[in-house]
Amino acid sequence: MLTIFIRAILLYSFSIFAVRVMGKRQIGQLQPYELVAAILIADLVAEPMSGAETPLLYGLVPVSALVLMHSLFGLLGMKSPAFRRLLNGSARVLIREGNIQYEELRQVCMPVSDLMEVVRAAGILNIADVETAVLETNGVLSVFPRGGERPVTLKAMQINAPEEDLPHVLISDGEYRAKELKQVGITRQQLDDFMKAKKPVLLCVLDSAGMLFWQCAGEGETAHRAAYPGVKP
Numbered sequence: 001m002l003t004i005f006i007r008a009i010l011l012y013s014f015s016i017f018a019v020r021v022m023g024k025r026q027i028g029q030l031q032p033y034e035l036v037a038a039i040l041i042a043d044l045v046a047e048p049m050s051g052a053e054t055p056l057l058y059g060l061v062p063v064s065a066l067v068l069m070h071s072l073f074g075l076l077g078m079k080s081p082a083f084r085r086l087l088n089g090s091a092r093v094l095i096r097e098g099n100i101q102y103e104e105l106r107q108v109c110m111p112v113s114d115l116m117e118v119v120r121a122a123g124i125l126n127i128a129d130v131e132t133a134v135l136e137t138n139g140v141l142s143v144f145p146r147g148g149e150r151p152v153t154l155k156a157m158q159i160n161a162p163e164e165d166l167p168h169v170l171i172s173d174g175e176y177r178a179k180e181l182k183q184v185g186i187t188r189q190q191l192d193d194f195m196k197a198k199k200p201v202l203l204c205v206l207d208s209a210g211m212l213f214w215q216c217a218g219e220g221e222t223a224h225r226a227a228y229p230g231v232k233p
Helices: 002-021 032-050 057-079 081-088 102-107 112-121 178-184 188-195
Strands: 092-096 130-135 141-145 168-172 201-206 211-216 223-227
Touching: 002 032, 002 057, 032 057, 057 081, 092 102, 112 130, 112 141, 168 178, 188 201, 188 211
Parallel strands: none
Antiparallel strands: 092 130, 130 141, 168 201, 201 211, 211 223
16 A cells, blocks of 8 residues: 555655646646647556556656657657647637638537637627637637727827836745845845734735835735835836
C-alpha cells in the first residue's frame, strides 16, 4: 500500500512537471494537439499509479515522449504557418456582417441552437445584435456586436484617460514581495507605518496612479484605499 502511495506521488508530480513544460493555457483554450497530449498523459499514468506490478518507467517514458513531441510540434508550428494550419486548423467565420454562414456551421457540425447558446454566453441576448462571430482554432467563439450595440468607450466620447500599467503586488497572502517593494522604492517598514495594520495584511496592491489598496486577514475585515505619497510607480 505504501508503494502505491509513493508511486502515485511521483507520477502526479511528474505529470504536473510535464504539463508545466508544455506551457500554460486554460483548458478551454487548448489546441487539438495539446488536448490530445493532456488526455494521453492522464491515461498513461493511470496504470502505473494504481498497479504496483507495472514498472514505473512504463508511465514516465511515454509521458516524456509526449512532452518531446508536443515541444517539437509547437516549434514547427512557430516556424511554419502551413504546418500550424495543418496542426490546428483555421478559424471559421460563423456570422459575417450579421448573416449566419450556414455552410460554415455545417462544416464545424454546430447547430444554430448551439450558436445561439454561445452568443448568449458572450453576453449578447439577441443573435440579431451580432455583427461577426468567429470560431477560433481552440474552440472558443469570439463574438463582436453590431456597432450600435457596442459599449461606449472613452475614446468614442473624446475623453482622454491616462494609460494604466500593471499594479504592483506588494503583499500577497501575508508575504511581502521584496522585488516589488524595491521597484516602487518603498521599504517594508515604510509600508507598515503607512498602513498601521493591527493584523497581518492579506493583500496590498499599489496601482499606476499611486493608490494603495490593502486588506487585513480575518473574517469581517474591510478593504482600505489611500494615495501613497511621493510614489511614482
